[in-house]
Amino acid sequence: MKKIWKLLKQHLQEDFYLSYYVTVGIVLTLFIFFNYRFAFEKKVIDAYSNFTKFFVYLLFYGSGYYLTIFLLSIFKKTKSFISNPFFWLYSLFGLSLLSLDGSVPYLNSFIYDNFNSQLTYWVYKVSVNGVSFFTILIPLLLFYLVFDKKEKHYYGLNNQQADLKPYWSLLLLMLPLLLSASFLESFQRQYPMYRSNNAYLVLEIPEWTAAIIYEIAYGLDFITVELLFRGFLVIGMIKILGRNAIVPMAVIYCMLHFGKPMGEAISSIFGGYILGVVAYESRSVWGGIIVHMGIAWMMEIIAYIQKLLH
Numbered sequence: 001m002k003k004i005w006k007l008l009k010q011h012l013q014e015d016f017y018l019s020y021y022v023t024v025g026i027v028l029t030l031f032i033f034f035n036y037r038f039a040f041e042k043k044v045i046d047a048y049s050n051f052t053k054f055f056v057y058l059l060f061y062g063s064g065y066y067l068t069i070f071l072l073s074i075f076k077k078t079k080s081f082i083s084n085p086f087f088w089l090y091s092l093f094g095l096s097l098l099s100l101d102g103s104v105p106y107l108n109s110f111i112y113d114n115f116n117s118q119l120t121y122w123v124y125k126v127s128v129n130g131v132s133f134f135t136i137l138i139p140l141l142l143f144y145l146v147f148d149k150k151e152k153h154y155y156g157l158n159n160q161q162a163d164l165k166p167y168w169s170l171l172l173l174m175l176p177l178l179l180s181a182s183f184l185e186s187f188q189r190q191y192p193m194y195r196s197n198n199a200y201l202v203l204e205i206p207e208w209t210a211a212i213i214y215e216i217a218y219g220l221d222f223i224t225v226e227l228l229f230r231g232f233l234v235i236g237m238i239k240i241l242g243r244n245a246i247v248p249m250a251v252i253y254c255m256l257h258f259g260k261p262m263g264e265a266i267s268s269i270f271g272g273y274i275l276g277v278v279a280y281e282s283r284s285v286w287g288g289i290i291v292h293m294g295i296a297w298m299m300e301i302i303a304y305i306q307k308l309l310h
Contacts, residue, residue: 003166007281008274015243020075024068024247028254031064032265041258050105057099061252065095068248078244086147087240093143094233098252101135101224104128122199122210129217132224140232148236155231156285167287171294178295182302186261191303193218215300222292229253229272230279230288238280246276 035041041060048056069091073079081087111124144154152158181187193214200210229249237245253272257265275288 008277011277017075023071035258036262053103054099054105057102061095061098064251064255065248068251072244081240090237097136097139101132104131116202118198118202121197126214126217129221132221136224136228155227156235156279162282162284164287167290170291174295178298178302182306190261192300219293219297222296223289226285226288226292230275231285234276234279249276
């Protein structure tokens with residue numbers, strides 16, 4: 001933990017601008033209020049489908065990212081990167097992958113047209129997590145081979161020399177907080193993410209097997225989340241934005257959580273920021289993967305236990 005706080009302190013000493021941070025905080029507060037007051041993502045964005053939904057998501061995430069970039073250029077008086085074509089190439093590519101992963105065009109209709117009606121819910125839930133292999137992992141690998149191969153980092157996945165012990169300690173510190181949160185009604189409504197269904201009957205397997213397959217896909221999805229947010233949007237953008245890459249990433253990382261309880265969206269700002277700082281300093285995403293996947297699975301296990309006790 002001391003190492004993480006040391007990295008965070010060092011970053012804040014070099015990056016912190018009160019007016020910039022406060023203004024971004026106000027903008028995020030307005031975004032969060034608007035989304036949860038009017039259920040914007042659930043009622044507006046989710047009303048679209050296929051590539052229309054992709055473009056709506058692109059506008060949605062792009063508004064948060066580029067507004068933060070605009071504020072950065074105003075308050076920090078740094079605008080040189082705006083005329084850099086690689087800034088636009090990298091940022092639009094990253095936002096496009098995020099929007100593609102969120103919209104997964106035609107996946108829903110493909111599953112409902114080709115699978116037994118009792119299987120569709122389970123297959124969709126497993127597929128929507130596993131599909132990021134095609135929407136994020138492979139596209140980022142191709143992008144890396146074309147534009148960043150000389151960097152030798154593959155956006156933080158290749159760097160396995162980072163000290164990972166602090167992240168296991170952080171998970172232990174998170175455990176009592178997660179246990180406390182598990183008694184909240186909003187937590188119990190959201191978790192566990194797996195919902196009992198009849199897929200196991202059709203597949204002729206125990207329901208716990210169907211649940212474990214879902215949970216594995218759910219957990220592995222966080223590898224691609226870390227690779228995109230902390231890997232590509234921070235480590236990949238270092239040569240363009242330097243430390244300035246972290247705050248815009250944290251903003252859209254918060255927006256990624258708008259479909260979850262408000263408390264989780266708010267906490268994701270700080271979590272995303274801290275993991276961004278760690279990725280920047282270590283040039284590795286493995287610490288973030290441990291923390292992110294660990295917290296997700298701990299929340300699921302705690303939720304299952306809560307369910308059994310009620």
